[in-house]
Amino acid sequence: MDCPNEHGRMELKGMARDLPFRGKRVKFRARHYVCPVCGMEADDLDLAAENQKALSDAYRRAAKLLTGEQIVQGRKKLDWTQEDLAGAANVGIASVKRWETGQIQTKAMDDILRRVLAGKTTASDVYTGNRPLSLARIKLVLERFSGLLGRKLLKAPADKMLYAAKYLWYADMVAFRETGQSMTGATYAALPRGPQLNNYSDLVDFIREADEGQAEPLTEQEERILVRIARVFPGNQAVYRAAHKGQAFMNRKNGELIPYTDAESITAM
Numbered sequence: 163m164d165c166p167n168e169h170g171r172m173e174l175k176g177m178a179r180d181l182p183f184r185g186k187r188v189k190f191r192a193r194h195y196v197c198p199v200c201g202m203e204a205d206d207l208d209l210a211a212e213n214q215k216a217l218s219d220a221y222r223r224a225a226k227l228l229t230g231e232q233i234v235q236g237r238k239k240l241d242w243t244q245e246d247l248a249g250a251a252n253v254g255i256a257s258v259k260r261w262e263t264g265q266i267q268t269k270a271m272d273d274i275l276r277r278v279l280a281g282k283t284t285a286s287d288v289y290t291g292n293r294p295l296s297l298a299r300i301k302l303v304l305e306r307f308s309g310l311l312g313r314k315l316l317k318a319p320a321d322k323m324l325y326a327a328k329y330l331w332y333a334d335m336v337a338f339r340e341t342g343q344s345m346t347g348a349t350y351a352a353l354p355r356g357p358q359l360n361n362y363s364d365l366v367d368f369i370r371e372a373d374e375g376q377a378e379p380l381t382e383q384e385e386r387i388l389v390r391i392a393r394v395f396p397g398n399q400a401v402y403r404a405a406h407k408g409q410a411f412m413n414r415k416n417g418e419l420i421p422y423t424d425a426e427s428i429t430a431m
């Protein structure tokens with residue numbers, strides 16, 4: 163590469179970088195073309211990609227996330243293709259390719275990748291958000307929403323949970339994305355009127371009769387998530403429209419179970 167200031171050929175040089183990135187101090191080696199005359203630095207496309215990957219991996223080491231190389235090695239140890247890993251983690255193959263070449267995965271996704279690569283995950287984890295189903299906790303979350311919204315969410319006796327399920331869906335999905343675990347362990351299906359508790363018609367009476375006092379208490383982080391959701395969606399129509407039109411929901415076929423990995427694409431919260 164030649165210097166844009168017409169000083170002739172630039173030299174390829176490695177240099178130590180130490181910079182703040184996403185709230186972490188990140189140290190890595192970058193390579194740039196440098197003009198020996200004026201000191202101008204430049205990257206071609208390959209070098210830019212290489213430096214981006216070095217930054218991303220340094221950040222992932224600092225944030226205790228799997229690096230691209232660790233994902234590749236973990237997969238090869240299992241003799242898996244990128245497609246095998248994508249299938250096991252319930253994501254698209256394009257996502258696997260991006261993480262391996264430098265895109266930074268979220269903490270929740272990193273947890274899933276680690277579990278999958280360690281052979282510790284079962285398909286159901288992806289549909290329960292790494293928590294066993296707790297009807298008492300569903301009741302607890304709905305009661306808390308009722309308190310925050312100032313109205314009852316579960317109406318007796320023939321409530322079909324059309325709106326209650328949307329609030330639960332946001333609580334579970336956002337909790338999964340931010341803590342790596344759902345709040346209630348509920349499984350959701352894509353139904354014509356939006357995400358719904360799987361088998362809700364069998365569950366709704368048991369939820370109504372469940373004793374929320376038996377549920378594991380909400381953590382402060384979970385409590386804050388519920389407050390945010392109640393603030394963004396004060397009314398049933400707002401939560402219904404957002405959940406019903408959300409990308410995570412629209413991508414699923416009617417009746418299909420919705421994996422918690424879809425939480426990545428929830429934009430309303």
Ligand SMILES: [Zn+2]
Pocket residue numbers: 165166167168169197198199200201202
């Ligand atoms: Zn120059």
